[in-house]
Amino acid sequence: xxxxxxxxxxxxxxxxxxxxxxxxxxxxxxxxxxxxxxxxxxxxxxxxxxxxxxxxxxxxxxxxxxxxxxxxxxxxxxxxxxxxxxxxxxxxxxxxxxxxxxxxxxxxxxxxxxxxxxxxxxxxxxxxxxxxxxxxxxxxxxxxxxxxxxxxxxxxxxxxxxxx
Numbered sequence: 001x002x003x004x005x006x007x008x009x010x011x012x013x014x015x016x017x018x019x020x021x022x023x024x025x026x027x028x029x030x031x032x033x034x035x036x037x038x039x040x041x042x043x044x045x046x047x048x049x050x051x052x053x054x055x056x057x058x059x060x061x062x063x064x065x066x067x068x069x070x071x072x073x074x075x076x077x078x079x080x081x082x083x084x085x086x087x088x089x090x091x092x093x094x095x096x097x098x099x100x101x102x103x104x105x106x107x108x109x110x111x112x113x114x115x116x117x118x119x120x121x122x123x124x125x126x127x128x129x130x131x132x133x134x135x136x137x138x139x140x141x142x143x144x145x146x147x148x149x150x151x152x153x154x155x156x157x158x159x160x161x162x163x164x
Contacts, residue, residue, distance in 0.1 A: 046070025
């Protein structure tokens, strides 16, 4: 039997930094800087970043991209015993996808006060009607993740303002 302490070889902060690296890829293509990775057995098996604009696809959130990547690698839509690290609290669509993918846990950085469905606006992972339970932890490297988003939108607003 494996010791529980050996399950997480690296810290949540270590993995969240990898998700932040993915968010920076989104930022480089002028997408909202959200990144996600899927970790299983201390290895990244899936990764993604927001690509809704460049793909003209409302479902191309970082989490969905990471799930697709992991599913292709595993050749299975069920991604059991895996942890999703994402820089922003998941929305309703992403929560649903994680439940269906059988993700074990989601760890997120910044809380989403408008559409966060893991803890902030609702606790969608905790609904009794789900056939699979996903645990969640929020606030890992929260300030770093929030700063990325804040600076991105601040830059967007500055570009749209016209000088008088």
